[in-house]
Amino acid sequence: MxxxxxxxxxxxxxxxxxxxxxxxxxxxxxxxxxxxxxxxxxxxxxxxxxxxxxxxxxxxxxxxxxxxxxxxxxxxxxxxxxxxxxxxxxxxxxxxxxxxxxxxxxxxxxxxxxxxxxxxxxxxxxxxxxxxxxxxxxxxxxxxxxxIPWVSIVILTLLAGLVAMVWRMLAQFRERMIEPAVIEAQEAFDDLDRRADRARAGVGGWFRRVFGRK
Incomplete structure (x- = not known):
């Protein structure tokens, strides 16, 4: 990739x-x-x-x-x-x-x-x-x-400034919106995984209590 x-x-x-x-x-x-x-x-x-x-x-x-x-x-x-x-x-x-x-x-x-x-x-x-x-x-x-190519210099300078501004806006959008959403989603998945582990442990304990008796 x-x-x-x-x-x-x-x-x-x-x-x-x-x-x-x-x-x-x-x-x-x-x-x-x-x-x-x-x-x-x-x-x-x-x-x-x-x-x-x-x-x-x-x-x-x-x-x-x-x-x-x-x-x-x-x-x-x-x-x-x-x-x-x-x-x-x-x-x-x-x-x-x-x-x-x-x-x-x-x-x-x-x-x-x-x-x-x-x-x-x-x-x-x-x-x-x-x-x-x-x-x-x-x-x-x-x-x-x-x-001296003044016109090209001015245009390229303005274009570089525009690219830098767009890059900064995207970086701020990622920092404020995307990264918190990713972290929240990861925490939700971790929480689901912990609940699944507790559920499996509870089912296993129930089976041991029911079928483990003599």
């Missing part, structure tokens, strides 16, 4: 970590090299795509903006640029067209690079055709600029 307990807790912790890692904002320092508008047919991976842009129709096939970028070490990255609207995650992004225009303005070459901080959520996975969604763009001075 101990192995089962830790397996369940480990799996739950892994799922929570994956959820937070996918949902919380992250920032990359990149050089934007191009933008495009691509027609995408969404299938089994539709969970990893946002809802259709605010004001447009729904469907599994639609045009999506993409931002092509290069990291300082030369590796590449592609971001999708979709509205999140009022859905999940709650970024309330409704300006994908403006973000696309901004990305075009921030394009640069290797000879004259413009470094851009791209705030996004999500993962890049080529096997399942998954792209992180760019939330905002802003130009920075160099690829070595330090970005």
């Amino acid at each position: 101990r192995y089962l307990k830790w397996s369940v807790l480990g799996t739950l912790a892994l799922l929570i970590f994956a959820f937070l890692h996918y949902t919380l904002p992250q920032t990359d320092i990149v050089r934007i090299v191009g933008t495009e508008n691509r027609r995408m047919d969404l299938g089994e991976n539709s969970w990893f795509w946002a809802a259709p842009d605010v004001g447009t129709g729904s469907g599994t096939s639609r045009d999506i903006f993409f931002i092509n970028a290069v990291y300082p070490d030369g590796s590449t990255m592609e971001y999708r640029n979709e509205d999140t609207g009022w859905g999940w995650p709650p970024y309330f992004k409704m300006d994908s067209s403006s973000t696309n225009t901004e990305a075009k303005e921030l394009q640069s070459t290797t000879a004259a690079p413009k470094w851009v901080a791209v705030t996004h959520y999500g993962w890049r996975n080529e096997l399942f055709t998954i792209f992180p969604n760019a939330i905002s763009l802003r130009q920075v001075e160099s690829p070595d600029v330090r970005i």
Whole structure:
């Protein structure tokens, strides 16, 4: 049972970590090299795509903006640029067209690079055709600029406080309600066991008195 307990807790912790890692904002320092508008047919991976842009129709096939970028070490990255609207995650992004225009303005070459901080959520996975969604763009001075993830820090701090509060409430509930009930039940069982012992002893004595006479 101990192995089962830790397996369940480990799996739950892994799922929570994956959820937070996918949902919380992250920032990359990149050089934007191009933008495009691509027609995408969404299938089994539709969970990893946002809802259709605010004001447009729904469907599994639609045009999506993409931002092509290069990291300082030369590796590449592609971001999708979709509205999140009022859905999940709650970024309330409704300006994908403006973000696309901004990305075009921030394009640069290797000879004259413009470094851009791209705030996004999500993962890049080529096997399942998954792209992180760019939330905002802003130009920075160099690829070595330090970005402090204040939003993630605040959210994780509040979440840790909430977990601690719930844990404390459960501990108090166990201490005040469950443990006394368990002790009371145990005492009741012990009392029944003592009564059963006395009853057995009484029956045994009666048999000895009745059948033990000559």
